[in-house]
Amino acid sequence: MNYQDLTPVFATAPTLKLRARRLREGTEMTHAESLEALAHEYGLKDWNTLSAKAAPPPTLHGLGAGDRIPGPHMSKPFTGVVKGLRSSFAGVVHHIVIRFDEPVDVSKSALMQIPRHQIQFEINDDGITDGHTSDGVPYLVLEL
Template identity: 35%
Template sequence: MSFSLDTPSIQTLKSEAKAYRDERARTGEPITHGAALESIAKAHGYRDWNTARAMLPERVASPVQVGHRVKGTYLGQNFRGLVIGVQLLSDMQHYQVTIKFDEPVDVVTSELFSAFRQRVTATVGINGVSPAHTSNGQPQLRLSRE
């Protein structure tokens, strides 16, 4: 079975169920944890919690993993490198990725001086593109697996 990057993980559904249960408790209509799981599973189109549990991945999809070889652009400069760190951020939509470049990348566009970087840490979405942009509107980092 394959999953798209939009497929929620079991952890995502569990978090939604906890939030739903907390909300119901605040409104004076408490429900059990099991009832919250069932409601969330049905809201996502599954027959029941057991069906959702059996069909969904355990982990959240990640654009890259530690040890992957990657290529892309950083501040407009092409690079190839090795992923040496990946951390899922609290919004469950972005990752902090640390890359060790094969060759240092000059991150300055001026002809008067240079500034080389061998290693960078940046935030990317599931698509491997940074939500932060440079002054010319391009993403700070774009990466893909080699």
Template identity: 25%
Template sequence: MPTLAAAKSQAKRLRERLAAEDMPISHGHALELVAHQHGFRDWNAFHAAIGNRPPDAFVPGGRVQGRYLGQAFDATILAVDMLRPGWFRLELDLDNAVDVVSFDSFSNFRKRIRGTVGPSGLSRERSSVGQPHLEIDL
């Protein structure tokens, strides 16, 4: 079963696709169609079944990929806490350490990191150029 964010994204894509084919539908109707595709009678039943559960990989020992300060990584999840629906604090053990300093004359490598990500897998915290500090591929 998809996450809530993935189901809503699927409904958005469906709505855009049908609109492009000159068959516009409401967002609510698109949500209902997605629920039916997954075998549920309506969106409310589907939403209740999904809940705001974390993605399947968000369990201790789970594997994730993403970017930390713009650098790609593969990692094992050491700990996960749900802060509120859709938002999770993760502690990650990176397979390979990443340099968290952008200066040429100085380096600081980290192998364990902590960060909070939202429903789309992105942290709220951003770098000075607007890039999320932590990005988890969902």
């Protein structure tokens, strides 16, 4: 076994499939053929070997899609389910989509309601957005 056999691929399976789709654009190649061709580009025997070396789905402190999460959104408490979680290549910024159990009213006015059922934000490793409201409160803080 050589060193290349031990080197993991730093892309998730969905990202690899997207690369394969782009590889076959404008060609007569089938999806299966493009997956095999991509594996060969990585110097591997076949798609099964490449997908086995794919990076695991992103997690944030063990958090993944389908997990329940609490926290405040615009200072209003919520509980919800993580619908999606994607990390940057360096793993420093995470894109998260959360579906609330109950709508969260983000309005500061008693005269109107702005209910949110689902949100998506870029968060750091601590589960906090860089963006914040005019009074300095982060838009989202996950209780990790």
